[in-house]
Amino acid sequence: MRHIRLIAATGTAVAALALTACDNGTGTEDEGAAHPKATVAAETDVSKSPESTTPARPDSTTPAKEATGGGSTDASPVARTDAASAKPAASVGRKGQSAGRSVVLCNGTNTSVTAQLLNRPLNHMLLTVKNTGGKTCDLPYYPVLRFDEMQWVPQADKSTQPQAVVSLAPGESGYAGVLLSAADGSGSGGMTAHKLTVGFQGMTPNSDGGPSATPALPAKGVYYDSTLKVTYWQKDLGAISDW
Numbered sequence: 001m002r003h004i005r006l007i008a009a010t011g012t013a014v015a016a017l018a019l020t021a022c023d024n025g026t027g028t029e030d031e032g033a034a035h036p037k038a039t040v041a042a043e044t045d046v047s048k049s050p051e052s053t054t055p056a057r058p059d060s061t062t063p064a065k066e067a068t069g070g071g072s073t074d075a076s077p078v079a080r081t082d083a084a085s086a087k088p089a090a091s092v093g094r095k096g097q098s099a100g101r102s103v104v105l106c107n108g109t110n111t112s113v114t115a116q117l118l119n120r121p122l123n124h125m126l127l128t129v130k131n132t133g134g135k136t137c138d139l140p141y142y143p144v145l146r147f148d149e150m151q152w153v154p155q156a157d158k159s160t161q162p163q164a165v166v167s168l169a170p171g172e173s174g175y176a177g178v179l180l181s182a183a184d185g186s187g188s189g190g191m192t193a194h195k196l197t198v199g200f201q202g203m204t205p206n207s208d209g210g211p212s213a214t215p216a217l218p219a220k221g222v223y224y225d226s227t228l229k230v231t232y233w234q235k236d237l238g239a240i241s242d243w
Contacts (some may be wrong), residue, residue: 063124101139105136106168107210115178115196115215117222121243125178125222127198127215131168137221139174140209141168144199147224154178159233160240165203170183177231177240180224187225194221 041224104110110133118124131137142156166174180185196217200209 005033007227020174032182039089070213089148103203104133104135104137105200105202106139106174108132108198108213110135110137111134111168111213113198113213113215115217115222117196117218122183123178123180124243127176127178128173128211129168129175130173134170136167136169139168139200139202139233140203140231141205142199143176144201144212145178145230146197146199147193147222147228148195150193154228155163156230158234160234160236160243162232162234162239166233172234174235175237175240175243176233179227179243180222182225187227190223190225192221192223193217193234197221 002141073119106129111129112132113130114128116126116128118126127143129139145154160177167176181190195214196212197212201207201214202209231243234240
């Protein structure tokens with residue numbers, strides 16, 4: 001009898017558990033497992049909420065050109081700050097010059113300039129620029145001449161362009177030749193000038209190289225006409241001795 005009662009009690013307990021499972025609507029016993037339907041609903045709600053997502057931060061390795069070039073307004077502020085604080089590349093002032101050298105230009109502040117009329121070649125003048133400063137200076141291209149209030153700029157003879165920019169150490173000199181007028185009288189608009197201004201160029205053509213110089217001219221003045229032209233600056237006077 002005792003065994004019969006135990007079996008009956010066990011059957012009653014099993015029946016009670018079955019009824020409980022039916023009451024929760026699943027037909028199975030609830031052991032605390034996650035419900036798939038509830039999980040899907042939660043994920044759908046998150047994807048619809050803008051506040052629940054965080055924008056991806058731009059990669060810190062983004063090139064400065066992209067971060068600051070104006071093409072995008074949501075670039076990382078850190079990337080913009082890094083680009084703004086980047087140091088400029090070392091300047092390269094002239095062909096063949098090593099990076100990092102600070103270029104000093106020869107001009108009216110660190111040189112003395114003289115203008116000398118020559119007997120040979122006829123109707124020629126020699127300009128001499130001496131570095132009177134304490135640093136090596138560069139003398140690019142050719143002198144920009146202006147006699148009195150002349151409104152045009154004499155051109156340079158391209159055949160005299162040197163292979164490299166003239167560089168003058170302290171105490172050294174550079175030279176340029178000036179053809180004042182045509183020996184056969186073919187020039188026009190001839191006149192006599194009493195003042196000469198010598199302009200200097202920067203490291204790019206026709207750029208400002210700094211203050212000009214005003215070398216003295218002979219008291220009688222200097223005659224020039226429309227054939228007026230100059231040579232490029234030279235380190236060696238012999239390079240233009242026959243020009």
